[in-house]
Amino acid sequence: MSAIVPIGIVLLLLYAVLCRVRIFSAFLEGAERALLLLKKLIPCLAGMLVAITVFRDSGALDALTRILRPVTDALGVDARLLPLILMRPLSGSAAIAVLSDLFTEYGPDSVVGKTGSVLLGASETLLYSLALYFGSVGIRKTRFAVPLALFASIVSVVAGLVFSRLFFG
Amino acid sequence: MDIVFFALIAIGIFAELFTKGGDAVLASLIGGAQTAVQNGITMAGGMLFWMGMFGILEKTPLMRRLSKALRPAIRWLFPDAGDASGAIALNLSCNMLGLGNAATPYGLEAMRLMEAENPKKGVATDSMCVLLAVNASCLELFPATLLGLRQSFGSTQSAVVVLPVLLSSACSTVLTVLLCRVCTRR
Numbered sequence: 411m412s413a414i415v416p417i418g419i420v421l422l423l424l425y426a427v428l429c430r431v432r433i434f435s436a437f438l439e440g441a442e443r444a445l446l447l448l449k450k451l452i453p454c455l456a457g458m459l460v461a462i463t464v465f466r467d468s469g470a471l472d473a474l475t476r477i478l479r480p481v482t483d484a485l486g487v488d489a490r491l492l493p494l495i496l497m498r499p500l501s502g503s504a505a506i507a508v509l510s511d512l513f514t515e516y517g518p519d520s521v522v523g524k525t526g527s528v529l530l531g532a533s534e535t536l537l538y539s540l541a542l543y544f545g546s547v548g549i550r551k552t553r554f555a556v557p558l559a560l561f562a563s564i565v566s567v568v569a570g571l572v573f574s575r576l577f578f579g
Numbered sequence: 580m581d582i583v584f585f586a587l588i589a590i591g592i593f594a595e596l597f598t599k600g601g602d603a604v605l606a607s608l609i610g611g612a613q614t615a616v617q618n619g620i621t622m623a624g625g626m627l628f629w630m631g632m633f634g635i636l637e638k639t640p641l642m643r644r645l646s647k648a649l650r651p652a653i654r655w656l657f658p659d660a661g662d663a664s665g666a667i668a669l670n671l672s673c674n675m676l677g678l679g680n681a682a683t684p685y686g687l688e689a690m691r692l693m694e695a696e697n698p699k700k701g702v703a704t705d706s707m708c709v710l711l712a713v714n715a716s717c718l719e720l721f722p723a724t725l726l727g728l729r730q731s732f733g734s735t736q737s738a739v740v741v742l743p744v745l746l747s748s749a750c751s752t753v754l755t756v757l758l759c760r761v762c763t764r765r
Binding site for chain 1: 622732741752
């Protein structure tokens with residue numbers, strides 16, 4: 411399993427060379443976009459992590475988790491994943507911030523870390539795309555787009571949880 | 580976002596002020612910002628690597644082949660898309676390869692072309708709704724940003740999430756596409 415990604419990288423490079431792509435300058439172009447993304451991401455990380463840290467240190471997060479425990483237990487969801495699930499549709503960068511917090515706390519290879527990764531990978535920033543796509547062309551009546559997109563997000567979260575349970579126990 | 584931010588900070592500050600005092604509150608606030616910088620630096624390596632790789636991928640004809648392969652599916656899903664079907668194909672291809680940032684311009688272009696042909700301006704057409712829904716379900720063949728993030732935080736088995744991500748996004752895409760058909764048939 412672990413060999414798939416490295417082999418894929420070699421195949422991609424080989425294919426690109428055969429297609430006469432200037433691979434080094436193409437790599438630089440792509441990597442530069444990572445810097446632009448980080449430039450936007452770090453302020454968002456700061457805002458979210460300040461809020462999350464003070465919320466957690468104060469004991470409010472524990473209290474909230476305790477209150478929601480019956481609900482999450484009934485659904486079989488790990489309560490530590492709740493902040494991530496709630497944040498995902500609102501903002502992609504904020505969701506990354508929450509997940510990085512889980513990684514620092516429990517490690518990326520813990521069950522929580524892996525399940526969180528699946529949840530982040532399997533769903534999208536719904537509200538942002540809706541606002542951007544419809545706003546850009548001035549659509550005001552969105553008809554069935556919002557319920558459908560919401561449905562897609564919910565199915566993504568549920569499927570992510572189910573498959574995580576199957577794969578990671 | 581404003582409401583979320585305010586609620587977290589206000590509740591956090593008040594609760595910590597009463598339980599641990601003002602110094603602890605300030606330590607939490609600054610500590611959070613410091614964690615942000617540390618995490619940002621930590622994830623930079625993985626992101627630089629994967630987005631560099633995608634820079635190469637974008638230059639190969641692979642993207643155009645994928646969007647050509649998607650054509651029949653697009654004609655079936657977006658019967659009234661017209662000129663926009665090319666942009667829709669590129670938007671979906673980018674999304675499937677985890678290139679969210681590259682997908683957005685094509686998505687906006689598709690929206691513009693569809694609105695130009697829209698008989699009722701300001702009211703979303705079937706195809707627009709379907710495009711948004713399919714984007715929200717986001718079938719992901721390869722979650723590159725996620726892998727970079729996991730590796731940056733020292734994961735030794737970063738690739739274990741690829742298959743579950745693929746399966747769960749496939750699930751939601753299939754269900755969403757079916758529901759789209761039901762909605763557009765009416």
